[in-house]
Amino acid sequence: MYPPSALxxxxxxxxxxxxxxxxxxxxxxxxxxxxxxxxxxxxGFAVPTALISRGMADWVELGLAWFFLLSGAALCLQWQGxxxxxxxxxxxxxxxxxxFWLGFxxxxxxxxxxxxxxxxxxxxxVIFSLLGxxxxxxxxxxxxxxxxxxxxxxxxxxxxxxxxxxxxxxxQLRRRALAVCMAVLAIVWPLICPAPWEAGHTVLGRLPAFxxxxxxxxxxxxxxxxxxxxxxxxxxxxxxxxxxxxxLAVLLVLASVLFWAxxxxxxxxxxRFCPALRRLAGWCYGVYLVHHVLLTLVFLRxxxxxxxxxxxxxxxxxxxxxxxxxxxxAVSRPxxxxxxxxx
Numbered sequence: 001m002y003p004p005s006a007l008x009x010x011x012x013x014x015x016x017x018x019x020x021x022x023x024x025x026x027x028x029x030x031x032x033x034x035x036x037x038x039x040x041x042x043x044g045f046a047v048p049t050a051l052i053s054r055g056m057a058d059w060v061e062l063g064l065a066w067f068f069l070l071s072g073a074a075l076c077l078q079w080q081g082x083x084x085x086x087x088x089x090x091x092x093x094x095x096x097x098x099x100f101w102l103g104f105x106x107x108x109x110x111x112x113x114x115x116x117x118x119x120x121x122x123x124x125x126v127i128f129s130l131l132g133x134x135x136x137x138x139x140x141x142x143x144x145x146x147x148x149x150x151x152x153x154x155x156x157x158x159x160x161x162x163x164x165x166x167x168x169x170x171x172q173l174r175r176r177a178l179a180v181c182m183a184v185l186a187i188v189w190p191l192i193c194p195a196p197w198e199a200g201h202t203v204l205g206r207l208p209a210f211x212x213x214x215x216x217x218x219x220x221x222x223x224x225x226x227x228x229x230x231x232x233x234x235x236x237x238x239x240x241x242x243x244x245x246x247x248l249a250v251l252l253v254l255a256s257v258l259f260w261a262x263x264x265x266x267x268x269x270x271x272r273f274c275p276a277l278r279r280l281a282g283w284c285y286g287v288y289l290v291h292h293v294l295l296t297l298v299f300l301r302x303x304x305x306x307x308x309x310x311x312x313x314x315x316x317x318x319x320x321x322x323x324x325x326x327x328x329x330a331v332s333r334p335x336x337x338x339x340x341x342x343x
Contacts, residue, residue: 021281022266065255072213090343098332190246286325
């Protein structure tokens with residue numbers, strides 16, 4: 001019998017929920033598509049206007065909202081009723097930092113060490129990168145940002161907030177207080193977010209989605225359906241045409257409804273496809289890390305150099321992104337296991 005390879009299909013957990021992995025992949029696709037199109041347009045490729053328009057940006061926002069909803073829900077599903085701070089922190093660090101550190105180290109070695117890039121930037125600022133906050137802090141200070149973008153810093157800080165959110169959903173009174181605070185934050189923050197930040201690229205801008213996801217996770221924990229009144233969120237769709245209403249808040253409401261629709265559809269996934277689905281979903285974080293730098297530094301230059309069809313190369317770009325993510329995930333796994341042992 002042959003030993004399993006690094007790319008062999010994973011064993012399925014007893015209570016595997018394919019719907020969550022379908023949401024994860026559905027959240028990733030618009031981000032990859034939009035970055036592909038917008039970066040190609042910047043390099044002079046002819047890109048259909050619809051693919052870099054406000055409508056496309058809204059699709060991306062739905063995907064991002066799904067990801068933060070999913071993150072909160074998955075953490076609640078894992079930790080509600082059995083939370084242990086030390087194991088939780090070690091687990092989050094093990095899941096997040098190893099792949100990021102390895103990817104950053106490779107790019108830092110190539111750019112700063114071998115080619116002398118950013119020679120005027122004080123080397124102590126690499127601490128922002130070690131903490132995973134470089135992309136998040138780039139709008140307000142000089143960093144050695146390479147990969148991870150604003151998203152990584154936001155999700156890392158939200159991981160620190162999660163224990164408080166988990167405590168808040170334990171009683172009805174605290175849940176209601178949290179709901180009011182998050183509703184106010186979702187509406188007000190996009191209006192008052194200071195420059196040069198973008199509201200959707202900040203912790204406060206994503207906290208409502210993450211908190212709502214934690215609440216969703218409590219329903220998943222009980223295998224219960226969400227409240228039927230949640231479907232009324234679809235009635236907010238016309239508000240996208242009202243400029244006075246924060247678009248981020250409206251899209252979060254719509255994403256919350258569609259989250260359950262996509263999850264329910266994903267739960268119908270035939271069992272024979274679930275191992276492959278779980279493997280692909282397990283590489284999504286790695287894809288988030290590598291896809292943009294792959295696109296701008298290598299892939300689009302290759303497409304332009306050989307005059308290849310932009311649309312036809314998109315599936316190739318997806319395949320290469322997932323392949324790189326698979327390698328990064330496999331190489332970083334031993335470091336992740338070592339971090340987990342600290343708990």
